[in-house]
Amino acid sequence: MLEIKNLHARIEEKEILKGLDLTIPTGEVHAIMGPNGSGKSTLAYVLAGNENYEVTEGSVKWNGEEILDMEPDERAATGVFLAFQYPMEIPGVATMTFLRTAVNAVRKARGMEEYSTPEFMKVVREKANELQINPEMLKRPLNVGFSGGEKKRNEILQMSLLEPSLCVLDETDSGLDIDALRIVAEGVNALRSEKRSMLVITHYQRLLNYIVPDRVHVMADGKVVRSGDADLALELEETGYAEFGGKAA
Ligand code: ADP
Ligand code: MG
Ligand code: MG
Numbered sequence: 001m002l003e004i005k006n007l008h009a010r011i012e013e014k015e016i017l018k019g020l021d022l023t024i025p026t027g028e029v030h031a032i033m034g035p036n037g038s039g040k041s042t043l044a045y046v047l048a049g050n051e052n053y054e055v056t057e058g059s060v061k062w063n064g065e066e067i068l069d070m071e072p073d074e075r076a077a078t079g080v081f082l083a084f085q086y087p088m089e090i091p092g093v094a095t096m097t098f099l100r101t102a103v104n105a106v107r108k109a110r111g112m113e114e115y116s117t118p119e120f121m122k123v124v125r126e127k128a129n130e131l132q133i134n135p136e137m138l139k140r141p142l143n144v145g146f147s148g149g150e151k152k153r154n155e156i157l158q159m160s161l162l163e164p165s166l167c168v169l170d171e172t173d174s175g176l177d178i179d180a181l182r183i184v185a186e187g188v189n190a191l192r193s194e195k196r197s198m199l200v201i202t203h204y205q206r207l208l209n210y211i212v213p214d215r216v217h218v219m220a221d222g223k224v225v226r227s228g229d230a231d232l233a234l235e236l237e238e239t240g241y242a243e244f245g246g247k248a249a
Contacts, residue, residue: 001025002166002197007058009046016042018222019058024215026063026165027194031208032201033233034219035241040201043219044170047199048082049075062166077109079165083158087151090142095154098142099124103161127160131187149180156187167191167198171207178206185210205237220244 002024009017016039024030032040046053047060049072060067067075090098104114115123128135133153143151159167171184188198188211200211208216208230216232217224218241225244226232 001061001063002199003059003061005059005061007043007046007060008056009042009053010056011042011053015056016053016222017046020219020223022217022224024166024197024199026197028214029188029192029198029200029211030215030217031211031213031233032199032217032219032224033203033205033236035244036203038219038244039222040203040219041170042222044082044168044199044201047075047080047168048072073105073109076106076162076164079163081159081162081164081167083155083167083169087143087146087155089144091144093142094139095142096121096124096138099138099158099161102158106162124157124161127157131157131160131190133157148176149183152176152180152183152187156183156191159187160191165196167196168201169199170201171203176207181207182210205233208233218244 002022004020004022007017007020008015020043022030032043034040042053046055047067049067049070055068062078062080065078067078067080070078100115100117100120103120107114124138125135128138131153137146137150137154140146143154146154167188169184169188176184185207188200192198200207200213202208212230213233214229216228216230218226218232218236220241
């Protein structure tokens with residue numbers, strides 16, 4: 001279970017998170033929605049341990065352990081995974097090599113044996129197959145010239161390979177066509193498990209047509225201001241965020 005209590009965080013002296021509370025029981029998928037600038041991405045970065053953000057108060061417990069005291073690689077080792085809004089491009093590195101390095105780093109930190117190249121190829125082929133990803137993509141340099149959909153598939157594959165217990169997906173939605181949205185949604189749905197918690201951050205309701213969340217939270221001005229079931233997303237699609245001090249989506 002993820003338990004966030006009274007979380008305050010700032011960047012460059014500006015307080016962005018202002019006492020955020022959020023609990024996600026194990027096995028549930030929760031969505032966070034909210035107006036632009038409300039601090040959704042800041043929350044994702046703080047969970048991942050991005051050093052640009054200073055946490056000034058509060059706690060974030062993952063299965064009873066305080067993750068705010070952990071370095072980003074320790075967080076990854078305990079199973080926390082953040083899917084990035086803007087995947088980086090690495091021209092000189094084949095996607096497969098990047099994935100193997102990332103997965104082996106996490107396995108090592110978890111005290112597991114690292115995959116040899118042939119072992120890893122086998123695992124990747126299985127996962128890629130499950131997620132309907134063409135393994136040919138993995139020979140190309142990481143994200144270079146990938147379509148929006150291919151980047152998303154790659155991100156989902158990476159998430160699946162790392163076998164996280166807490167997945168945080170921060171989606172801007174902008175530039176995501178309906179196919180890319182479906183890829184993300186199918187990936188999330190495939191990874192849904194009673195042992196895993198997922199937090200899907202999104203600006204628009206349409207992603208949640210495909211990922212039906214257990215709970216929806218509205219974030220405004222650095223706090224969770226309202227929570228409800230999946231129908232809350234539909235209601236917000238109608239009313240927008242005006243009542244929470246933001247522009248309608
Ligand atoms: P959201 O993801 O909900 O749109 P963000 O977490 O990206 O919101 O941003 C929250 C607030 O933090 C915004 O007001 C934004 O301008 C501010 N912010 C983000 N990054 C920085 C930065 N590097 N320096 C100062 N303010 C920032
Ligand atoms: Mg934003
Ligand atoms: Mg954002």
